[in-house]
Amino acid sequence: MTAARVLAGGRMVPLLDRIAQKYRLTAPVKEDGVVLYRRVDGGREVCLDFGLPLVPPKAHFFPQTERLFSYNAADGLELKEPPGITASVLFGVRPCDLRGFAALDPVFGGRFADVYYQDKREHTTVVGLGCTAVRPECFCTAYGGSPVDEQGADLMLTRVGESYLAEILTPKGEQLVRRSAEFFPPEGAGEAERAKAALGRELEARFTRRVDLAGVKEKANTLFESSYWGKPAHRCLGCGICTYLCPTCHCFDIVDEDRGDRTGARWRCWDSCMFRDFTLHTSGHNPRGSKMERVRNRFLHKLSYHLDRYGLPGCVGCGRCIAACPVNIDITRVIAEIKEAG
Amino acid sequence: MSGERNPLLPYRATIREIIPETGDVKTFRITLDNPQAAAGWRHEPGQLAMLSVFGAGEAMFSISSAPTRRDFLEFSIKRMGKLTRALHEMEAGGRIGVRGPYGNHFPYEKFQGKSLLFVGGGIGMAPLRSLIDFVLAAENRPRYGRVEILYGARSYDDLCFKAQLLDGWHHKPDTVVYSTIDRAEARWTGHVGFVPAYLEQVAPRPENKCAVLCGPPVMIRFVLEALKKLGFADGQIYSTLELRMKCGVGKCGRCNIGAKFVCLDGPVFSMAEIGELPPEF
Numbered sequence: 001m002t003a004a005r006v007l008a009g010g011r012m013v014p015l016l017d018r019i020a021q022k023y024r025l026t027a028p029v030k031e032d033g034v035v036l037y038r039r040v041d042g043g044r045e046v047c048l049d050f051g052l053p054l055v056p057p058k059a060h061f062f063p064q065t066e067r068l069f070s071y072n073a074a075d076g077l078e079l080k081e082p083p084g085i086t087a088s089v090l091f092g093v094r095p096c097d098l099r100g101f102a103a104l105d106p107v108f109g110g111r112f113a114d115v116y117y118q119d120k121r122e123h124t125t126v127v128g129l130g131c132t133a134v135r136p137e138c139f140c141t142a143y144g145g146s147p148v149d150e151q152g153a154d155l156m157l158t159r160v161g162e163s164y165l166a167e168i169l170t171p172k173g174e175q176l177v178r179r180s181a182e183f184f185p186p187e188g189a190g191e192a193e194r195a196k197a198a199l200g201r202e203l204e205a206r207f208t209r210r211v212d213l214a215g216v217k218e219k220a221n222t223l224f225e226s227s228y229w230g231k232p233a234h235r236c237l238g239c240g241i242c243t244y245l246c247p248t249c250h251c252f253d254i255v256d257e258d259r260g261d262r263t264g265a266r267w268r269c270w271d272s273c274m275f276r277d278f279t280l281h282t283s284g285h286n287p288r289g290s291k292m293e294r295v296r297n298r299f300l301h302k303l304s305y306h307l308d309r310y311g312l313p314g315c316v317g318c319g320r321c322i323a324a325c326p327v328n329i330d331i332t333r334v335i336a337e338i339k340e341a342g
Numbered sequence: 343m344s345g346e347r348n349p350l351l352p353y354r355a356t357i358r359e360i361i362p363e364t365g366d367v368k369t370f371r372i373t374l375d376n377p378q379a380a381a382g383w384r385h386e387p388g389q390l391a392m393l394s395v396f397g398a399g400e401a402m403f404s405i406s407s408a409p410t411r412r413d414f415l416e417f418s419i420k421r422m423g424k425l426t427r428a429l430h431e432m433e434a435g436g437r438i439g440v441r442g443p444y445g446n447h448f449p450y451e452k453f454q455g456k457s458l459l460f461v462g463g464g465i466g467m468a469p470l471r472s473l474i475d476f477v478l479a480a481e482n483r484p485r486y487g488r489v490e491i492l493y494g495a496r497s498y499d500d501l502c503f504k505a506q507l508l509d510g511w512h513h514k515p516d517t518v519v520y521s522t523i524d525r526a527e528a529r530w531t532g533h534v535g536f537v538p539a540y541l542e543q544v545a546p547r548p549e550n551k552c553a554v555l556c557g558p559p560v561m562i563r564f565v566l567e568a569l570k571k572l573g574f575a576d577g578q579i580y581s582t583l584e585l586r587m588k589c590g591v592g593k594c595g596r597c598n599i600g601a602k603f604v605c606l607d608g609p610v611f612s613m614a615e616i617g618e619l620p621p622e623f
Contacts, residue, residue, distance in 0.1 A: 068350050073396040077354050077375075077437040111606075112349040112591035224620045251595030254350075254588045258397035266396075268350075271594070278596050279586055282423035285559070287585060287599075287623050297622075300600070308601035 005177065005184035006192050007157065007164040015183045016043030019089050022179055023125070026060055027091040028053050037090070046091070051135050052318060056247035057097050058104060060090045061120045064244075065269045068116070068254070074262040084119040089176065091127045096140045096318040098128050098152030100247025106310040107250050125172040128153030130196070134206045137319025139332055141204060142211035145317060148200040158196045165192035211317070211332045212339075217304045220338050224296070228341040232299070232334060233292040235327045240272035242321035242329070243298065248306065248314050251278070273297050299334055349591045352394045352439025353379045358414060360434055363502040364495075367465055368430055369406065369418040374440065385409050386447030387473035388582065388610045392590045393417060394439030398428035402587045402605070405443060406468040408475035410482070415440070418468040418502060444590045445609050448473045448554060448580060450482075457487035459546050461565050463537050463557025464495050467502050469582050469609075470556050475506075478514045487516070490546055494522040494537040494561075498530050520544055538564035541572075548573040555581040566613065576613035583608050583616070583623050599623050 007015065019025050020042050027046040029038040035050040037057050055064075072078040093101075101121075108117035131147035140146065150156035154173035157164040166184055168174050177184050223229075243249040253271040258264035271278060274295075279288045288294050306314025315331065322330045354375040361369040374380040385391070385405050394400045401423075407416035421430045432438070450473065458477060462470045477486050491511055495501045501521065512519040522533040522540045533540055538561065546553075553574055555565055562581060569579055585597035585604045597604040600620040611619075 071396045073437060077396070077439075079351060079354065079439070081348060081351060107593055110592075112593075114350070114591075114593060115348045116350075249595075250593060252588065252593070254400060254594070256397050256399045262397055264397055266394075266400075268594075271588075271596070273595060281584075281586055282426075293622065297598075301598075305598065305601040 003168040003174070003186075004189035004193055005166040005168065005186050006188045007166050007183055009159070009162045009164065011183050012048060012164070013043035013046075015180060016040075016046050016091065018180045018183070019091070019176070022087075023176075024086050024088040025091060026057075026088065037092075048092075050092075051131075051133060052094055052096075052320065053092075054320075055245060056100055056318070056320065057090055057093050058100055058247050058250075060088075060124065061101070061117050062104065062108070062250065062252075062270075065267055066116060068266045068268055070263075070265040071256075072263045085123050088120070088124045089127060090124050092129045093126055093153065094129065094131055094318075095145055095147060095149040095151070096138075096316045097247050098126070098149070099140070099143070099145055099316040100318070101126070102152050103248040103306065103310070103312050103314060103316065104250055106312070125154045125176050126152070127173075127176070128156040130156065130158035130199070131203060132159050132199075134203055134208075135319060135323070136208060137322040138207060138317065139209040139211045139319060140317035141207055142209075142213055142332075143313050143315065143317045146200055147203040148196055158192075158199065160192050160195035160199060163188070163192065165189065165196045209319075209332050211335055213335065216335055216338055217307055219341075220300055220303045223338060223341055224300070226341055228337065229292045229296040229299075231337070232329050233290075233295040235329055236274070236291055236295050237327060238274050238276070238291055238294065239326060240274040241324045241326070243272040243274055244270060245320040245324050246302075247316055247318055247320070248302070273301070299331070299338075302331065303335070303338070349441065350589065352392065352400075352441040355415075355438050355440045357432055357434050357436045357438060360432075363418060363504075364500050366421045366430075367418060367502055368421075369416050369502075370429065370432075371407075371414050371416050372438065372440065373414050375437075383415070383443070385415075385443035387450060387476045388446070388448040388469055389443040389472075390445045390590065390605070390609060391415070391417070391440055391442030392444070392587075393425070393429065394441075395425060395428040395432065396439065399425050400439070400588075401425040402444070402590055404469035404472065404582070404609070406471045408472050408479060410476055410479040418465070418471070420465045442590065444605055446607065448610050450476065453477075453552050454485045455487070455550075457551040458489050459551055459553040460489070460491045460493075461537060461541060461553060461555045461557070462491075462493045463561040464500060465502065466555075466557030466561070467493055468556075470554060471503055471506070473554060474511065478511065478517060483515060487550065489514070489517045490520070490544075491518070492520040492522075492537065492541055492544060494524070494535075494540065496524045498523055498527050536564070537561050538568045541565060541568045545572060548575070548578060551578065553579045555579065576617060579613040580610055581613065581616070582610050585623060 108114040156167040359371040406418040588594040592606040
């Protein structure tokens with residue numbers, strides 16, 4: 001289902017006010033110069049002029065720390081799950097991050113579906129926001145993405161001139177528009193759609209990173225025992241920022257926090273395959289005890305394992321890991337080097 | 343939350359009995375508190391479950407009782423780290439959490455019509471015991487040929503499941519038990535020596551037989567060499583892989599070997615399958 005409407009640029013803030021009245025709204029906010037997704041109460045708090053928020057919006061469905069349940073083991077044994085979320089809108093998701101959701105859905109779905117993720121996914125309407133600029137780290141086009149790709153959104157907004165093209169893509173998107181119908185006149189939608197197509201072509205021409213993934217997965221698999229991995233591993237500090245900021249990374253730890261009286265809560269927290277303790281056995285044995293093994297695992301997960309397991313790439317080309325790495329490890333360079341490695 | 347069963351929420355369970363096996367291994371016999379959950383529990387030999395001691399955390403263990411026992415679950419657990427220490431400090435009547443069963447299982451369907459050789463070392467007997475008791479259960483015994491069990495530990499005190507090992511299994515039809523300890527002791531009249539050497543001496547024939555191994559990595563390595571010498575092919579040999587796990591349901595990411603997750607795709611692999619995995623376990 002696709003229906004197109006137009007949202008006047010000046011009506012964005014009042015629209016977000018309206019959404020915040022009807023939904024729990026999460027949107028990009030500028031805090032100390034950094035753009036992050038935050039709960040907001042109205043449109044004035046929302047940052048509309050941004051490149052890519054620092055932390056991917058996966059945190060909305062898969063929070064960095066999340067209570068799984070609380071327990072009381074002092075007197076009998078009681079386990080209490082947290083309540084689910086109310087109807088929510090996640091606003092301002094870039095096309096690469098929309099693809100990130102697609103990469104995470106099969107991880108948290110399938111057999112043993114994760115009720116925490118599913119509950120938030122089910123009760124959230126995702127409003128995408130097309131890009132208006134290309135960052136130096138961007139390479140979504142390598143994965144067939146585009147700065148104006150609407151795939152994965154319930155409602156996609158794309159800035160064209162003084163207004164936004166609004167593409168209604170799912171029943172959830174349709175419901176959101178119906179609840180604020182006066183903001184979305186159909187007039188001029190055809191023209192806005194043509195403008196979006198032109199914007200897409202213009203932005204795609206501006207990408208500075210041209211990454212060719214042809215044959216990379218197959219080649220990477222042959223390099224498991226190669227000494228190549230020593231090269232990125234030599235520089236890597238093992239800080240894990242690449243995994244924390246990755247829209248497709250899903251590793252987590254589970255820990256109990258006890259108040260000391262046999263009551264407390266069980267939490268899950270983002271974890272990282274870049275950490276030595278991640279795979280450390282109680283016996284002291286560690287299958288990925290060296291940094292080389294951990295670096296290799298991360299890149300092979302992105303370029304090969306996720307594809308094998310779910311039929312989807314484990315990278316969306318957002319470039320956050322490139323921008324954030326303190327020692328300039330660059331996945332696009334790794335891809336190029338894999339192709340050349342002997 | 344949605345009405346579906348939350349896979350990360352454990353069932354409440356009660357420790358019914360604690361059977362000391364060795365100085366640092368205890369078998370915990372538990373039952374699920376919710377009668378519906380207990381009635382609905384179905385595991386296969388070789389499968390795993392997550393045990394919780396609330397406040398200490400959670401860890402994955404093999405279920406060491408056979409599915410033919412419907413009235414309880416058993417876990418034979420060596421005291422090693424934080425969670426296992428907390429478990430070892432508990433008493434009968436204590437409340438824990440259980441979730442599972444997880445993972446694949448020993449392919450007992452494929453084993454039908456074949457003889458079976460079990461080779462275990464130390465606490466490695468825990469996952470094997472579930473399959474041994476399953477195969478030796480009266481209702482299943484006719485489906486399998488001869489059963490040979492070779493089990494070794496460092497000392498007499500370190501042998502788990504002594505009652506079954508020394509005076510149980512060998513009373514079953516067409517079942518032979520070989521046990522050994524690493525160094526001679528006055529009270530031990532059985533064989534003395536390492537498992538791989540004893541295996542070569544016993545020299546089981548490979549025809550129409552599957553071998554199932556579990557034990558410390560160094561034992562596995564030499565047992566594999568011995569089996570090869572005896573003519574066993576990789577496809578006839580099964581073992582289990584253990585990796586650190588947090589979720590048990592293929593999401594937390596730490597038990598991957600290449601694209602496989604040991605919690606979902608394992609823990610049981612044939613040596614032929616292990617040979618195709620990246621060497622990272």
